[in-house]
Amino acid sequence: MAAEAPSMFSLASQICNHIASIFSKPTDPHPPPLELMVTNLSATAARNGRVFLYGVGREGLMLKALCMRLAHLGLSTHFVFDMTTPPIASNDLFIASAGPGGFSTVDALCSLARSNGAKVLLLTAQPESGSCVKHASVVCYVPALTMANDEEATSRPLLPMGSVYEGALFVLFEMKL
Numbered sequence: 188m189a190a191e192a193p194s195m196f197s198l199a200s201q202i203c204n205h206i207a208s209i210f211s212k213p214t215d216p217h218p219p220p221l222e223l224m225v226t227n228l229s230a231t232a233a234r235n236g237r238v239f240l241y242g243v244g245r246e247g248l249m250l251k252a253l254c255m256r257l258a259h260l261g262l263s264t265h266f267v268f269d270m271t272t273p274p275i276a277s278n279d280l281f282i283a284s285a286g287p288g289g290f291s292t293v294d295a296l297c298s299l300a301r302s303n304g305a306k307v308l309l310l311t312a313q314p315e316s317g318s319c320v321k322h323a324s325v326v327c328y329v330p331a332l333t334m335a336n337d338e339e340a341t342s343r344p345l346l347p348m349g350s351v352y353e354g355a356l357f358v359l360f361e362m363k364l
Contacts, residue, residue, distance in 0.1 A: 206354040209331045217314060217328040221362050227280055227308050227325060232262055236278035239305070241267035241296050246284040246310075249356040253282070256360060267296060277304030284310040286333035286352040288317020297322035312352050331355045 193201075214220065231238055238257055242250040250266070257264040265272040275281060281300035285293045288311055297307045301322055309323035312333045320326055331352040 202354070205351060206331075206358055209329065209351065209355040210358070212330040214328045214330060217326055220310075220327050220329055220359050223308070223325060223327045224359070227282075227306065228257070228262070231278075231280040231306070234278050236280055237263040237265060237273070237275075239265050239267055239272070239275050239279060239281045239300065240283070241281070241293065242284035242310075243290050243292060245350075245353045246286055246356065249353055249360060250282065250284055252357065253360040275300050275303050275305045279303075279305040280308060281305050282308045282310065283319065284356065285317055285319040286310075286312045286329075286331075288313030289319045293319050294322060310356065329355050329359065 240250040240254045254264045254266045306324045308325045310327045314326045314328040333352045
């Protein structure tokens, strides 16, 4: 008799528990991700700044969801490369994600935002070694596996190819901002 396949409820519980465990990991010397996000978004809103967001692939989809959430909260938000995205300026905040630490597009956009005087908040799972870190004003460390370090998993991961990082971003962005 073959082993019984896990139920949908069991798989969903395992996935949710795995993502939830990310938020119990220490982020020292970096502040907790939620605290960092709230502090920077509040400061941007207080100075009448706009929020610009960018990420590649599935990370980008999570940031598009955050962009929509922030717009619903009344902030002026723009996803980079949308047709209506204005130029970034010194009062603005650029939030970018580079889970594995660097992508050439994210590097270039972070550099451009900084050169225009904007504050750059970088979300990453590689806060010490990624190429994007050098352009960040603030590094928001999300201690989750990405595609860059999936091989570190001790067993076949339930959420491979960076899904843990992207799931953690989704949960982080849904927390009370």
